[in-house]
Amino acid sequence: MKLNYKINGTGQPIIFIHGLFGNLDNLGVLAREYANDYQIIQIDLRNHGLSPWSDEMNYQLMATDVLALINELALDHIILIGHSMGGKVAMTLTQYIADLIAQVVILDIAPVSYASDSHNKVFQALDACFNAPVSGRSNMHNIMSEYLPEHTIQFLLKSYKADKWLFNFRAISRHYADIRGWSEIARYNQPVLFIRGGSSDYIIDEYYSDILMQFPYASIETVVGAGHNVHMAKPQDVIALINSWIK
Structure with a gap:
């Protein structure tokens, strides 16, 4: 599937991947921070924004969509930043293009299945x-x-x-079970930064073992006072953590 996207700037590419019911502008507060020094790529996932609609939707398909764009743009040394559902897409991509990825930042989501009534x-x-x-x-x-x-x-x-x-x-x-769910993927033996909202229940202490099982070199940082939309609640705190990670 050919995704809708917005691209700005030059340099090392950063792909921003939004969450459920979002669109490519949702991580704009972060994208603007890096627009002068990186190539910024903001995407609409399938069934969101201006990207095509499909009756099929799961993390393998969404990751494959993003991979097609990566190949189209001939990207390398990629920084992936994904929030919520977009974080799971980014995690799924690690099993397909580990050699093309430089850094991964996951915002307030864990590689686990969540309760069916959370939305x-x-x-x-x-x-x-x-x-x-x-x-x-x-x-x-x-x-x-x-x-x-x-x-x-x-x-x-x-x-x-x-x-x-x-x-x-x-x-x-129809595919909400796939979206809230998770299928274990191959271990990604490179560092990954997980940023959790201190007031969110998407990354609780019990999920740390699940994170480390699939991402054994993960670092988990907490932004105190932030909920699930941690990048909106405390953008400067999130930016500081990302800066220390990618720079």
């Missing part, structure tokens, strides 16, 4: 939106306000343009 309210809200007889941003906001806090609504509305949702909600719903 329950989001799915209820979006299902109500997709079944509503009305359209329009204000109507979508009002519908979601019955289920979700304002910050989550604003995040989702970033993917609502011209009275249309940019993500394939039906396909994502």
